[in-house]
Amino acid sequence: MWDFPVTLIATDAKHYRLLPFRFMRMNTGHDRDILLTSDTGEYMHVNDAQLRALSYFDVQASTPFYKDLLARHFIYEPGRHDPFPEMAAQYRSRKDFLFQGPALHLFVVTLRCNHTCQYCQVSRAPLGGSGHDLSEADAQAAVDRLFESNAPALTVEFQGGEPLLAFERVRQIVEWVVERNVVEQRDIQFVITTTLHHLTEEILDFAELNRIQFSTSLDGPAPLHNANRPTPSRDSYERTVKGIQWVRERLGHDAVSALTTLTSRSLEQPEAIIDEYVSQGFSSISLRPLSPYGFATKSAHRLDYPIERYLAFYKKALTYLLRINQQGVYLSESYTSLLLKNILTPFSSGYVDLRSPAGAGTAALVYNYDGYVYPSDEARMLLEMGEDGLRLGTVQQPLSELLASPVMNALLASGVAEALPGCSDCALVPYCGADPVEHYARQADPIGHRVFSSFCKKNMGLLKHLFGLLGDGDDNVQRVLLSWLNRRSYNDVRFPGYRG
Amino acid sequence: MTWPVTLKLDSAAYPLSVVQRAAYSLADTVTIQVGIEANQISLTAHPAEARLTLSPEQAHSLILQHLNDFALRDHINRETVGLREVLARAALAGCGISQ
Numbered sequence: 001m002w003d004f005p006v007t008l009i010a011t012d013a014k015h016y017r018l019l020p021f022r023f024m025r026m027n028t029g030h031d032r033d034i035l036l037t038s039d040t041g042e043y044m045h046v047n048d049a050q051l052r053a054l055s056y057f058d059v060q061a062s063t064p065f066y067k068d069l070l071a072r073h074f075i076y077e078p079g080r081h082d083p084f085p086e087m088a089a090q091y092r093s094r095k096d097f098l099f100q101g102p103a104l105h106l107f108v109v110t111l112r113c114n115h116t117c118q119y120c121q122v123s124r125a126p127l128g129g130s131g132h133d134l135s136e137a138d139a140q141a142a143v144d145r146l147f148e149s150n151a152p153a154l155t156v157e158f159q160g161g162e163p164l165l166a167f168e169r170v171r172q173i174v175e176w177v178v179e180r181n182v183v184e185q186r187d188i189q190f191v192i193t194t195t196l197h198h199l200t201e202e203i204l205d206f207a208e209l210n211r212i213q214f215s216t217s218l219d220g221p222a223p224l225h226n227a228n229r230p231t232p233s234r235d236s237y238e239r240t241v242k243g244i245q246w247v248r249e250r251l252g253h254d255a256v257s258a259l260t261t262l263t264s265r266s267l268e269q270p271e272a273i274i275d276e277y278v279s280q281g282f283s284s285i286s287l288r289p290l291s292p293y294g295f296a297t298k299s300a301h302r303l304d305y306p307i308e309r310y311l312a313f314y315k316k317a318l319t320y321l322l323r324i325n326q327q328g329v330y331l332s333e334s335y336t337s338l339l340l341k342n343i344l345t346p347f348s349s350g351y352v353d354l355r356s357p358a359g360a361g362t363a364a365l366v367y368n369y370d371g372y373v374y375p376s377d378e379a380r381m382l383l384e385m386g387e388d389g390l391r392l393g394t395v396q397q398p399l400s401e402l403l404a405s406p407v408m409n410a411l412l413a414s415g416v417a418e419a420l421p422g423c424s425d426c427a428l429v430p431y432c433g434a435d436p437v438e439h440y441a442r443q444a445d446p447i448g449h450r451v452f453s454s455f456c457k458k459n460m461g462l463l464k465h466l467f468g469l470l471g472d473g474d475d476n477v478q479r480v481l482l483s484w485l486n487r488r489s490y491n492d493v494r495f496p497g498y499r500g
Numbered sequence: 501m502t503w504p505v506t507l508k509l510d511s512a513a514y515p516l517s518v519v520q521r522a523a524y525s526l527a528d529t530v531t532i533q534v535g536i537e538a539n540q541i542s543l544t545a546h547p548a549e550a551r552l553t554l555s556p557e558q559a560h561s562l563i564l565q566h567l568n569d570f571a572l573r574d575h576i577n578r579e580t581v582g583l584r585e586v587l588a589r590a591a592l593a594g595c596g597i598s599q
């Protein structure tokens with residue numbers, strides 16, 4: 001493993017040496033209130049006396065605590081045991097996303113949309129608007145960029161506006177990709193993010209042929225969804241639900257998933273939103289807070305909310321989800337599942353927002369309707385706020401050039417969480433990410449100050465809450481969380497297998 | 501005890517970098533002015549917001565706890581200096597950003 005010498009020889013009487021670790025007070029009121037984490041994502045709960053003893057070489061070698069510290073790579077015994085090869089392998093697993101190019105490619109085929117959502121995160125143009133569609137030449141160039149990435153598995157996602165309003169372009173792109181892939185032999189997944197209002201038999205035939213997945217938006221029961229998503233006919237909910245059923249009839253139950261946008265009024269009704277997902281037969285719900293982008297900021301005074309309100313909502317929603325899952329419903333919360341994967345497994349979820357180095361550009365690329373390329377959907381949304389500084393270049397430039405652009409360098413320079421002020425001392429950093437685009441949007445600084453950051457407050461709040469649930473000894477709750485992690489039913493998870 | 505809360509620290513026990521990290525981490529609660537005189541570092545803390553519910557006594561012990569925690573982190577970092585870089589370099593060799 002090592003191509004350079006690492007000296008592990010004791011030069012004094014200490015019987016062990018420290019390996020890099022971070023600690024954090026969780027303020028739980030429990031005796032072992034301090035969370036220790038290693039760079040490889042191992043963790044332990046300890047008390048103040050244990051932390052001091054550990055740090056000042058006072059842990060007795062015969063104790064179980066010592067053995068635990070040794071096994072989880074918080075300490076090592078120079079000359080007796082070399083933990084580095086194993087740690088390097090673990091570290092590599094956690095960062096394995098760094099070994100491949102962008103895997104998620106978002107094609108913004110049009111900005112046109114029939115909705116007039118006030119919080120719209122991507123902005124839109126009127127139905128008949130012109131000059132808001134991706135041109136054929138730019139679409140073709142974007143397909144070239146897609147295959148310039150070395151990622152073995154590629155996701156091609158169509159976004160808008162409403163991408164089904166530009167279905168002919170979607171069809172063309174899918175056909176080009178399929179044709180090129182005869183030679184390329186990548187594992188390709190197509191996704192259309194759509195309200196499903198413009199679905200036709202022809203679209204479904206094409207989707208069936210190319211195994212296209214649909215991702216839609218369902219904000220909750222009809223009154224809430226329709227209030228969040230106004231259309232002239234005021235029937236957004238009814239049309240989306242009809243579309244969900246239609247996709248399922250033609251392509252199978254799992255061919256459509258849904259995302260929730262939480263507006264201020266959504267936060268008052270967690271149970272109603274979850275009940276809607278149960279009644280629509282979904283197995284996953286995504287409870288994500290509103291982003292500070294696009295029109296969202298212009299309407300912020302009415303629609304935005306402090307992240308503390310979101311956290312209170314999330315905890316209430318999670319309590320309800322944990323209860324109904326114990327009663328036999330399988331409905332997981334997707335962000336929770338990603339965080340659990342980061343905490344409980346040696347692997348990273350790979351989720352763009354939870355990566356360090358940041359996923360913008362390295363994990364995902366956005367080909368905008370105007371032929372410009374952005375490192376993330378959020379960076380594109382900033383454009384609609386009059387901010388075009390986060391462009392990587394045009395779709396006609398090769399991928400290597402786009403990824404070497406000054407914007408990309410700036411994002412990477414501010415996108416390594418382990419090196420950022422605040423995060424570098426935070427015990428949650430192995431499970432968290434860096435999001436320079438969000439910090440740029442919210443604080444006008446891609447590094448930002450974590451104690452004022454909504455991103456930090458959200459992740460810290462959720463991670464602390466999950467560590468609390470994992471540590472409080474309720475087997476039933478832990479069984480539900482493990483069932484989400486393993487995508488198995490509650491009854492199939494017998495014994496909580498977590499450590500800590 | 502009244503606002504502003506003041507502390508005088510021995511710079512041998514609390515290096516300036518530790519004090520600065522502690523002040524940075526508490527910025528949403530207290531705003532801390534840091535001064536240096538001979539071997540002493542002085543801290544003057546004001547509430548970060550007018551509606552802060554923390555009493556001066558609570559602020560005092562919170563600041564002290566953060567100072568001690570950052571001093572301990574400093575000790576851990578000194579004991580493990582260079583290991584993080586060695587680990588990252590070995591683990592990420594070949595991914596293009598390991599340098």
Ligand code: SF4
Nearest residue numbers: 423426429432456460
């Ligand atoms: S963003 Fe916040 S929670 Fe995440 S690692 Fe940084 S300081 Fe910790």
